[in-house]
Amino acid sequence: MKVVIERDIWMKKVIVYRRLFHKYPEPGWLTFFATIFIAEHLEKAGFEVYVGREILNKEELMDPPTETEITLWEQRAVKLAKVQGISEEKVAVWMARMDHRTGVVAILDTKRKGKTKAFRFDMDALTVAECTDADRVPVKEQFLSQNEGVSHACGHDGHMALGLAFAEYVAEQYSKSVKNVGEVPNQKSVQSMQDEIQSEVCGRYMFIFQPAEEGVRGAFAFRHQWNFGKIDELYCCHIGFAQEDTFVAGAKGFLATSKFDVTFTGKSAHAGLAPERGRNALLSAAKATMDMQAFPRPETGITRLNVGKLEAGEARNTIPAHAKMIVETRGEKGELNTYMKEQALSCIEQAAKTYGVTYEVRFQGESVSAVSDEELSQNVLAAAKQTGVFSNYILTKDFGASDDGAVFMDMVEQQGGKAVYMLLGAKIKGLHHESVFDFDEEVLGKGFLLYKKLYERRISNLRFKCVEH
Known part of the structure; x- marks a missing residue:
């Protein structure tokens, strides 16, 4: 009623x-x-x-x-x-x-x-x-x-x-x-x-x-x-x-969660004349994004990871020197979110090393x-x-x-x-x-x-x- x-x-x-x-x-x-x-x-x-x-x-x-x-x-x-x-x-x-x-x-x-x-x-x-x-x-x-x-x-x-x-x-x-x-x-x-x-x-x-x-x-x-x-x-x-x-x-x-932004900094170069002189920030960010979808998840408990935005590059004929991604992880328990965050950061570090770029992580939100x-x-x-x-x-x-x-x-x-x-x-x-x-x-x-x-x-x-x- x-x-x-x-x-x-x-x-x-x-x-x-x-x-x-x-x-x-x-x-x-x-x-x-x-x-x-x-x-x-x-x-x-x-x-x-x-x-x-x-x-x-x-x-x-x-x-x-x-x-x-x-x-x-x-x-x-x-x-x-x-x-x-x-x-x-x-x-x-x-x-x-x-x-x-x-x-x-x-x-x-x-x-x-x-x-x-x-x-x-x-x-x-x-x-x-x-x-x-x-x-x-x-x-x-x-x-x-x-x-x-x-x-x-x-x-x-x-x-x-x-x-x-x-x-x-x-x-x-x-x-x-x-x-x-x-x-x-x-x-x-x-x-x-x-x-x-x-x-x-x-x-x-x-x-x-x-x-x-x-x-x-x-x-x-x-x-x-x-x-x-x-x-x-x-x-x-x-x-x-x-x-x-x-x-x-x-x-x-x-769900415990961590929100963070990642900026990759490489080196620009002419994409046709001398691409080998560049260090590709876009590829680094793309590799990190894909790798974060592939690492093993815990067998029990809710976990989440999402790359919500990815921006990179300056021009069609230039090796991208800059890239930015915004990421969040979540976990049913604090330790699960910590695991997801640490694995994501590891993927980012490895991707940066692969393409010879530097990166910076800035945490933008956190909850338990x-x-x-x-x-x-x-x-x-x-x-x-x-x-x-x-x-x-x-x-x-x-x-x-x-x-x-x-x-x-x-x-x-x-x-x-x-x-x-x-x-x-x-x-x-x-x-x-x-x-x-x-x-x-x-x-x-x-x-x-x-x-x-x-x-x-x-x-x-x-x-x-x-x-x-």
């Missing part, structure tokens, strides 16, 4: 946010408008907010944008932020604080003893031109991408919208609880006060809005510069990757394998079932791809915390990363009710323990 979700003020807010982010998508490390917009709203809600360079400091970024790209997207962000009602002075403040970096970490510290619960959301769009067919909802409802060649073809616009609305909800509920506590001495008994304060307003609430998930670049930078303390429970999510109207409490089977914590997944599943908004509820399933949320999950687990990655099954047009991709916005209402239930539910069984005396 189809569940009808009443669109209250929060549901409507999620959709408004989603359509705004969808209309103005930003790729990779260039999420300047989204950073300003989210940071401004969360600061007003009462969060302690950190942005850009305050998070990443001097961390070297993998596959960074050019200065020209940064300038272009910063200028767009400034104009759009002002259109959205953020004052010129505040925009200038956020731009200065970001210092050419993006991303948000927002913290609500209740000052009451309790766990740190973090919620992570990816921000970036893809460099995929959005389909403009008239029957698509973004076209009919006029929130089609306005940034040429860039679109939210993976659902991150929905993730940001959910994260921002839920963060504002948490801040509002906390504000109400503080007000109620302030009234206690004159109006209520201490026991009554304790009955009203639930564990979910103890400890710290942390919201992480991470750029550059596509290409698995962002999370490693965040992890390397992490200065925000231990996370006890981490919640990640993704729209899709599950059947329509199905909720998955804790995904597993994230991960499994959601079973106990926390069980708690999430119980909370989800209480919402009653999905038709099917599943404890776990294989994700089957890579996501650098796994890097955060691994970090939390290394700290002794627990992490889950939830999947929100939805009606979807096309597939992720396709120009026609879109999702039924009903999943946003379901997702918000899920997060709301996670907030309300006494997951940690700490009720009454967080009252300061």
